[in-house]
Amino acid sequence: MQKYVSQIHRCFRCGYCKFPTDYSSFNCPSYRRFRFDSYSTGGRLWLIYAWSKGEIEWSEHLAEILYACTTCKNCTEQCPMKFAPDIVDWIVEARNDMVEKGKIPPRVARFFEAVYGYGNPFKQLRSARAAWANGTKRYASGDEYLLYVGCLGSYDENGQKMARSLVDILNASGISFGILGEEEDCCGNEIYMLGEAGLFQNLAEKNSQKFKELGVSKVVTLCPHGYNTMKNNYPASGGNFEVYHYTQILSDLIQKNKIKPSRAKAKVTYQDSCFLGRYNNIYDEPRQILQGIPGIELVEMERNRKDAFCCGGGSGNFVTDLLAGSVDSPARIRAREAYETGADTLAVACPSCLTMLTDAAKAEDLDDKLVVKDISQILKELLSAR
Amino acid sequence: MTTTSALYDSLVKIVGKDFVSDQKEERYFYARDGGLMPPHEPDFVVMPKTTEEVQEIVKLANREKVPIVPKGAGLALTGLVIPQLGGIVLDMNRMDRILEVNEKAGYVVVEGGTTHGALKSYLQKHHPNLRHSIPDSPPIATIVANAVIHGQGRLSQQHGFNSDMVSSLEVVLPTGELCRIGSCSVSSYWFSKGPPLPDLSGLFLGWFGTTGIITKLGLKLYPCKKMRDVMLFLTDKAELVPDIMLRLSHTEMVEDVVVSAQPLPLRFRGTFWIMAYITGDSDEELEFKRKMVWDALWEYFESRDVGLLSTSPEMKAPLMSMPSKDLTRFADVSKGGGFQYAGPITPIEKFPAFIRKLEEVATKYNVFYASTARLIDAGHCMMFSFSFSFNRANSDEMARAKKALDECSKFALEEGGVLWKADIYEQRLLMDKMDPNTLVLMKKIKQLLDPNGIMNPGNWEVK
Secondary structure (H helix, E strand, O other), X not given: OOHHHHOHHHOOOOOHHHOOOOOOOOOOXXXXXXXXXXXXXXXXXXXXXXXXXXXXXXXXXXXXXXXXOOOOOHHHHHOOOOOXXXXXXXXXXXXXXXXXXXXXXXXXXXXXXXXXXXXXXXXXXXXXXXXXXXXXXXXXXXXXXXXXXXXHXXXXXXXXXXXXXXXXXXXXXXOOEEEOHHHOOOOOHHHHHHOOHHHHHHHHHHHHHHHHHHOOOEXXXXXXXXHHXXXXXXXXXXXXXXXXXXXXXXXXXXXXXXXXXXXXXXXXXXXXXXXXXXXXXXXXXXXXXXXXXXXXXXXXXXXXXXXXXOOOOOOOHHHHOOOOOOOOOHHHHHHHHHHHOOOOEEEEOOHHHHHHHHHHHHHOOOOOOOEEEEHHHHHHHHHHOO | OOOHXXXXXXXXXXXXXXXXXXXXXXXXXXXXOOOOOOOOOOOEEEOOOOHHXXXXXXXXXXXXXXXXXXXXXXXXXXXXXXXXXXXXXXXHHHOOOEEEEEOOOOEEEEEOOOEHHHHHHHHHHHOOOEXXXXXXXXXXXXXXXXXXXXXXXXXXXXXXXXXXXXXXXXXXXXXXXXXXXXXXXXXXXXXXOOOOOOOHHHHOOOOOOOOOEEEEEEEEOEEOOOEEEEEEEEEOOHHHHHHHHHHHHHOOOOOEEEEEEOOOOHHHOOOEEEEEEEEEOOHHHHHHHHHHHHHHOHXXXXXXXXXXXXXXXXXXHHHHOOOOHHHHHHHHOOOOEEEEEEOOEEOHHHHHXXXXXXXXXXXXXXXXXXXXXXXXXXXXXXXXXXXXXXXXXXXXXXXXXXXXXXXXXXXXXHOOOEOOOOOHHHHHHHHHHOOHXXXXXXXXXXXXXXXXXXXXXXXXXXX
C-alpha cells in the first residue's frame, strides 16, 4: 500500500464531489450513471479505505467501482477540503495496488495487455499505426513541431478523421511539422490513470528518449490525454520539450490571421475535455477558434468549463466502457444536453470525446439532428471551402 | 419467510436489476454514516424511481416482515439511517423531481429524494424572487430528510424549523397505502400541512422514517430579496449572548442569527462571533436594517462589550455562501475526516452554561471543539451544537469524542434542552424522561401505523 493509505480516511463523505458548482445536477459521471453512493468519489474513497484496512475483501465489483471513475477531476474541483487536489492521485494509487496484486477487472487487464503487446489499446498492428496518414511527412530534424497523434488518432475511425483534418490545416498554415508514423507509441496517459505505473514509466521514458534522439523541442498533440501526460508526467521521466494541444496552435494561427476560415452557418456547442479543462485550464482556446469562424454561433451547455460533464471516456473508459449500457451513460446524457441547447453541431477537441459522443448521439437517435465534430474537422471543412 | 435470494428477485422485479444491490460494497457503505454510531449492514440497497415502486417495496417488506429504512443523504451523523436490524435501505435519490412551483401561493412540491442543492439551483434559475430555508448541511442533503429530522436553515430565525415550513405531504404508510396529508388531501393545492384540518403531519415529521415514507413534499417558499449582507459582531462575554440574540430578533429585521465559537486559530479563542444576516430590495432598505441592528446593540457598543468586526469581501464570501462549506471543513480540522455534534434545542438563556460545558468536556476528553448556535423562530429557542472533530483513523480519539458527545447530551437534557436528531441511545434518554402518557400515545401511534414494526426499527421504539 502506498502513501494514500495514511490520508484517505480524511474524506467525510459530504457529497460536494457529486455536484457542479451550482448544484443543479450530478456531475460525477459514475455516480450519475449508477446512483449508488458507492460509485461516488466519497463512496470510492471509503471503500478503498475499508479495503486497505482489511474490512472488505477485494472483489470484481470493488474493482469495477474503482475503475468506473473516469478521473475527470470534478471531485477535485468541488471538494471543500484541503486534500481536494490529492483525490485523483489517491484513486490512481489504489489502482496501482490492485495492479500490483493482479486484481483488476478483466477489461482493464485486456487494455494493459494490448498496450504492452501492440503499443495501443485496440490490439491493432503497429505497422498499421500510420494507415490514416496518407503520406504525411515524417518528423525530421529542423521541423518546428512533432505532431503526436496518439492511439485514438491512429486507429479509431473518428480519431483518424481528426488527424487528417489537423494535418491538412497545419499544412495549409505553413507550419513545419512531422509525425512519427509507425514509430509512434502509446502516450501512456490512460495507463497512468489506470494504475499500471511500471508500464507507464516504460512508455514515458521510451517516448522521451525517442523525442530527445530526434531533437524534438516542441510537441503538438491531437489528444488532450496525451497533452496532459506529456506536460505533467513526462518531465519526471526525462521529458524535456514544450508541449501544446493543437487548439492552442490553431487559436494562435487564427488570431494572427494565418488561417482564414470561410463563412459558416452553424449553431455550435462545445464539450470541454476534462484533460484540457480541469486538468490544464485550457478553456478559452477551443472557444476562440470557434468564435473566430464567421457565421458560427457558439452556445454553451448549462454545465461548461470547470463544471463540464465528462463524456465518460476518461481513464481508458473509451475502451473499457464500464459506464455504458444505459440511458444514464454520461455520453448519452451529454448528447441530450447538447441537443437541448438548440445547437446543430456538438464540437469537441478530443478524439475520446468525439468517439464517445458520436456513438451517444446515435444511441439517442440524434445523429440526424446533432452532428458531432472535432474542431479540427469543422475548421478543415471551412478552409477547403475557400 | 421468503429466502434472501427470492427477496432479491422480487426487488429486482419492482425496480430493475440496476437499482438493487446485495453486494458487499454497497452493504458496507450503507451500513454507516460519517458519525460515531456503530455500523450495521443492510441486506439490500434499493433505489426506487416512483411512488408506485415505493408502495410495492413496502408491501413486500410488510408481507415478509423485513425491516425497511428510508434514506436521504445520510448526513444526520447520528446513525438514523443505519439499518439496526438489516433489511432494506431505501435510497431515495432517484426520486428527485421538482414537480411544481406555485409562485403566488409560495410553495414548491418535490419528490422524496430531491436535494436542497437542486432546489436552490432550480429556484435561482426559474424563480429568482423566491427562496427556501437552506440548511448548512452539504447540498446533497434531501429536503424530506431534513424536514423529518426537524432541521433548521437560513430562514429559521424568521419562520421556525424547516419542518414548520412543510406545506403538505404524500406518504406511503408502512402497510403500503398511499396517503395525502394537509391541503393536498382535499385540494390540488399544497399550501398547508394541516390547518384548517386536523394536522396529521405530526405523525411523520420527527419520526425518523418509523411511521412511513414521504414520497412527495410541499415546502413553503419565501421572498428572495435582491441584496443580502452579514453584520459580524464580537464579544468575549458569553453571558451577554442571549440578550444580544434577543435584541437582534426583536428588530424583526434579521433573517438569520448565528453565534459561533472555536478555540483555534488562537485569535478566535475566548470570543463569540455573532452573525446577523439582513436582506433588502434596495440600498435604502438594507441601510435601514443595518441601522436598526446597530441601534439594537448600541448600548453594548458604548460599554465596549460588543464590537463590530469590519469584514473584507473575501472574509464575507464564506459567511454568505449557502450552504456553508466552512462547516463541512470542520471535519478535516484534525485531518481525520470526522465530526459529530450534539445539537440540543434549548432556550437561548442556556448559552453561557452550554459554552462552559463544551469547554470543560473538550478539555476533559482532549478533543477539538467548536460550537454554532442558531436562533429559531424569533428567539423561542436555539439549536446549540456541541461539535467535536475526530480522526477516523484513530479509534482512541473516536472513543473520546463519543464520550464527550454523550456527556454533553446528558447535560443538555438535564438543563431542560431537548436532543435534536437523537441517536438510538439518546432517544432512550429522551423517552426515559418523557411523560409516561406521551410514551403510551407514541406507542399506540406506532403500533397502529406499523403493526409489523418494519419501519426503521430501533428508532423511537417505546418498550
